[in-house]
Each structure stands twice: as C-alpha cells, then as structure tokens.
Amino acid sequence: MIDERWVFHKDVKAEDQGNGVVRRVLAYSKDLMCVENTFEKGAVGALHHHPHTQITYIVSGKFEFEIDGVKKIVEAGDTMLKMNDVVHGCVCLEAGILLDIFNPMREDFV
Secondary structure (H helix, E strand, C coil), X not given: CCCCCCCCHHHCCCEEXXXXXXXXXXXXXXXXXXXXXXXXXCCEEEEECCCCEEEEEEEEEEEEEEECCEEEEEECCCEEEECCXXXXXXXXXXXXXXXXEEECCCHHHC
C-alpha cells in the first residue's frame, strides 16, 4: 500500500504476469516505486515505453536488454537507466530477478 514505511517481502502478493514473469510491488509513494520482477528462462519483457523514469538493477540471472534500439547482455550487479518514454524490453537468458525503481510511481501497477 502507498506510503507504507515497512514492506516485508513475505507479505507482498506475487502477481503472475504470464509467460514466466511474476511481479511484486514493494514500497512506494506517489513519487517513487520499487518493483521486483522474477523471470523464468526464456521469458520476455515485450518492448514498451511509459512516462516514468526507470532504473533496473539485475539482482540475479542474465538478460538481453534492448533500450532505444541498442541491445546488451546484463547480469547480476548491472544497472540500466531508462528515461521517460524510451522504448525498452528484455529476454531472460538465465532465470533471474530484476529490481525496478520508477519515478513517479506506476499507478497502473496498483
């Protein structure tokens, strides 16, 4: 819930997004949101864009990301900055977890 100071992973409902992707909306306010996405190998985050600035941190796994037409392989510890409205997406090469930070919050996720 918005503006919750403490958000425990065990209490957050996992939302199946289909095709091997599970989302958990973690702590957030109207200005900032933290979201965990778990990907199975081969799962695809289709190319898309949104009016939010986004930073993605690779917690685990390996992914091929495309940002604004450029493709790169990323793995645990890597980060990516996606400015608002830039087209981006990914393919999961090795099962893993992405941590996304959005500014402002994604109202469509709650």
